[in-house]
Amino acid sequence: MSGRVIVITSGKGGVGKTTTNANIGTALARAGKKVVMIDTDLGLRNLDLLLGLENRIVYTIVDVVEERCKLKQALVKDKKNPNLCLLAAAQTRDKTAVTEEQLKDICEKLKKDFDFILVDCPAGIEQGFQNAVAGASEAIVVTTPEMSAVRDADRIIGLLEAKEEIKSYKLLLNRVRPNLIKSNDMMSVDDVVEILSAELIGIIPEDTGIITSTNKGEPIVNDEKSLAGKAYNNVARRIIGEDVPFLNLEEPQGVMAKIKKFFSGLTGKEK
Amino acid sequence: MDKGYIENGFIVDVSNAHKTSEIIYELSRILDLPDAQSKKVCLKLGSVDLTTTELTSIKALVESMNSEIEFINTSSQYTVKSAEELNIEVSVLENKVPMPEFNGDQEKVNRELEKALDKIFGDENTEIKTFAQEKDLKKLQQDAPAEPVEPIEEIKTESISSENQMETIDKSEFAADKDEKSENTVNASVSIETADFNPAEELKDFNKELENANKIEGEDIEDIDYNLDDLRKSLRETEKLPTLYIQRTLRSGQSITSDGNIVIIGDANPGSEIIAKGDITVWGILGGIAHAGSAGNRYAKIRALKMNAIQLRIADTFARRPDNINIPYIQKTDTFIPEEACIYKKQILIHKIHES
Numbered sequence: 001m002s003g004r005v006i007v008i009t010s011g012k013g014g015v016g017k018t019t020t021n022a023n024i025g026t027a028l029a030r031a032g033k034k035v036v037m038i039d040t041d042l043g044l045r046n047l048d049l050l051l052g053l054e055n056r057i058v059y060t061i062v063d064v065v066e067e068r069c070k071l072k073q074a075l076v077k078d079k080k081n082p083n084l085c086l087l088a089a090a091q092t093r094d095k096t097a098v099t100e101e102q103l104k105d106i107c108e109k110l111k112k113d114f115d116f117i118l119v120d121c122p123a124g125i126e127q128g129f130q131n132a133v134a135g136a137s138e139a140i141v142v143t144t145p146e147m148s149a150v151r152d153a154d155r156i157i158g159l160l161e162a163k164e165e166i167k168s169y170k171l172l173l174n175r176v177r178p179n180l181i182k183s184n185d186m187m188s189v190d191d192v193v194e195i196l197s198a199e200l201i202g203i204i205p206e207d208t209g210i211i212t213s214t215n216k217g218e219p220i221v222n223d224e225k226s227l228a229g230k231a232y233n234n235v236a237r238r239i240i241g242e243d244v245p246f247l248n249l250e251e252p253q254g255v256m257a258k259i260k261k262f263f264s265g266l267t268g269k270e271k
Numbered sequence: 272m273d274k275g276y277i278e279n280g281f282i283v284d285v286s287n288a289h290k291t292s293e294i295i296y297e298l299s300r301i302l303d304l305p306d307a308q309s310k311k312v313c314l315k316l317g318s319v320d321l322t323t324t325e326l327t328s329i330k331a332l333v334e335s336m337n338s339e340i341e342f343i344n345t346s347s348q349y350t351v352k353s354a355e356e357l358n359i360e361v362s363v364l365e366n367k368v369p370m371p372e373f374n375g376d377q378e379k380v381n382r383e384l385e386k387a388l389d390k391i392f393g394d395e396n397t398e399i400k401t402f403a404q405e406k407d408l409k410k411l412q413q414d415a416p417a418e419p420v421e422p423i424e425e426i427k428t429e430s431i432s433s434e435n436q437m438e439t440i441d442k443s444e445f446a447a448d449k450d451e452k453s454e455n456t457v458n459a460s461v462s463i464e465t466a467d468f469n470p471a472e473e474l475k476d477f478n479k480e481l482e483n484a485n486k487i488e489g490e491d492i493e494d495i496d497y498n499l500d501d502l503r504k505s506l507r508e509t510e511k512l513p514t515l516y517i518q519r520t521l522r523s524g525q526s527i528t529s530d531g532n533i534v535i536i537g538d539a540n541p542g543s544e545i546i547a548k549g550d551i552t553v554w555g556i557l558g559g560i561a562h563a564g565s566a567g568n569r570y571a572k573i574r575a576l577k578m579n580a581i582q583l584r585i586a587d588t589f590a591r592r593p594d595n596i597n598i599p600y601i602q603k604t605d606t607f608i609p610e611e612a613c614i615y616k617k618q619i620l621i622h623k624i625h626e627s
Contacts, residue, residue: 043524054541055581055591079594091542092526 003034003111006118006239007136009160011152013123015144016174019210019220021120022050023229024140026219027236029084033115036075036085038106040132041122042097045089052079052217053086062090065102071109080222085114095127100134107135116239125159133160139169140201145176145187150195157198170201172235177206178249202235204228205249280311280341288317291325295332302336311341313362320349323356330357505570512549521545521559541581550574556607560584569614574624576607583612583619590619 008021021037029035038061039047048054059074064087071087078084087106090097103119110117119136122128133139139160143153153171160166173189180186193200207228213220220229221236227247234244283301285294294316301307312333321329333340342360345351354361512531521527521535523542532549543559545551548566550573557575562584564571569586583590590612609624 052594055594058582058589091524092544 001112001115003114003117004138005107005136006116006138006140007121007132008118008140008142009121009129009132009156010142011125011156012149015142015149017142018046018050018120020142020172020174021118022047022219023221023232024236025084025118026081027221027233028116029081031236031240034083035116035118036087036110036114037118037120038087039089039120040128041120042089043091043094045091047120048086048088049217050214050219051086057088060088060090062093062097064106065098071106098131100131103131104135133163137165137167139166140172141169142172142174143192144174145192150192154196157196169198171196171198172202173200174204175206176203176249201238202231203246203249204231280313282313282315284315286315286317288319291321295329298329298332302333302338309337312338313341314343316343316345316350318346320347321353323353326353326357502570505568509549573612574609576609578610578612578621585612585614585619588614588617588619
């Protein structure tokens with residue numbers, strides 16, 4: 001088995017790299033793939049929290065690198081899905097504790113046992129980013145429809161193109177608010193794609209459910225009703241190779257909105 | 272006539288009283304004591320205005336206890352008048368009361384105190400010891416920040432010894448995974464449904480983990496029971512260890528390692544790490560990882576006002592916070608019940624320190 005190593009990066013912080021990682025990883029595992037997630041955000045780890053695995057971490061990636069334990073010992077298995085594993089980052093160390101070569105080595109070893117290796121990249125373009133990208137052959141660039149995030153994503157794409165190891169990169173647009181786009185207050189999906197001229201792999205709508213799911217330590221893809229969860233599931237299916245159309249993000253209209261529309265229609269007729 | 276003190280008597284100071292009833296209550300309380308009977312009494316009455324009848328009743332009360340009023344002291348002219356009618360002496364008190372000599376007794380008391388202390392601590396030269404401890408502590412505090420963050424050697428050797436077992440467990444688990452995977456690939460649509468939460472399986476998993484944890488502990492632990500003699504010995508040894516005293520909140524990513532005990536006045540937030548060869552005491556919320564007795568002392572203890580630790584480790588035993596309790600942050604307004612974690616029957620047991 002030779003797994004695909006995908007790095008999830010963005011440049012800017014707070015656009016949803018870690019959330020994306022947790023959800024895509026869980027969705028892939030639910031589809032029957034063997035998935036391991038590597039958190040390379042040393043010193044500011046969050047991925048374990050999002051998955052609710054914080055209390056199970058004994059060994060971290062630094063312990064593996066410094067040969068205090070074997071790689072398999074450090075893999076934390078998910079509570080529900082046995083296909084899903086996490087290699088946690090150390091909280092008490094900084095980015096210099098792991099080198100590019102060491103991460104490459106870990107990815108090579110994990111490739112034998114897993115279908116997908118998702119690398120969660122820290123924000124910024126310093127050592128942490130270089131480490132995370134080192135072992136990867138594919139990349140997903142997460143961005144939001146804001147000028148600053150798009151600018152940073154552009155910079156990241158430039159850096160990724162310069163790397164020989166990265167065979168392909170795709171764009172994931174996060175926290176999209178269809179209502180704002182409609183009223184011309186937010187950059188539209190097409191605008192972003194045009195600026196970055198990169199292939200789109202998913203559009204995730206803004207969802208308050210993300211906040212609760214983060215606090216609960218439960219990825220939102222496990223919630224069948226959530227629109228964001230569906231969108232993440234579709235991204236996972238596209239990664240596997242299925243052809244899935246993009247979701248219609250128009251929010252379903254409530255009863256009040258329908259009544260309002262009805263009455264406005266009536267008054268219009270009278271005139 | 273000024274009198275500083277009274278022979279064979281005592282002074283009752285009720286100058287703070289505002290009512291006659293308060294004076295009578297206080298007097299009756301004092302005169303009820305066996306030592307206060309058949310004595311001469313001086314009353315400090317303060318500024319309360321007392322009528323003749325009230326003063327008479329006070330006098331009668333004192334006399335009912337076989338005592339008599341030597342003189343009274345008051346700032347109220349009204350009371351002075353009533354006192355003159357009853358032929359009670361009014362005087363001013365001086366503050367110069369000669370101190371009784373207790374020196375002989377004091378030495379005795381000191382000696383007995385020392386004896387009692389020796390009984391408790393079992394050492395004659397406790398003073399010298401504490402001084403030495405202070406020295407160690409200072410040294411330790413100087414060294415502490417520069418200390419590299421590194422789990423203690425004991426853990427390393429332990430992990431190496433348990434590696435073989437771990438590997439075998441891993442292999443079996445992976446084999447199980449493969450079986451499940453093949454099922455999944457055959458029937459992908461069903462697999463999504465079955466992947467849902469299964470409490471029974473979860474419990475099985477947990478039990479399995481528990482078993483594994485016990486296996487990893489090794490053979491030498493089998494013989495050791497909760498031995499009282501050993502407990503006392505280890506308690507004394509823990510007392511002798513230097514103590515690192517930290518008066519701030521330990522934040523995420525901060526790690527403290529000590530060869531002795533650690534006391535933290537403040538919280539230890541989630542993501543922090545405390546590793547001590549002795550005991551750990553957190554005067555606040557313990558939310559991070561705590562490892563007591565890291566050199567192998569199974570009698571080490573972890574105490575906190577509020578136990579919310581992600582993981583507790585004592586010597587080579589390990590406990591984690593249950594998954595169903597997900598409280599990342601505790602309200603500081605909650606009432607705290609101090610708790611203590613120790614090893615009991617090869618597992619970590621958390622109990623309340625004070626049952627009430």
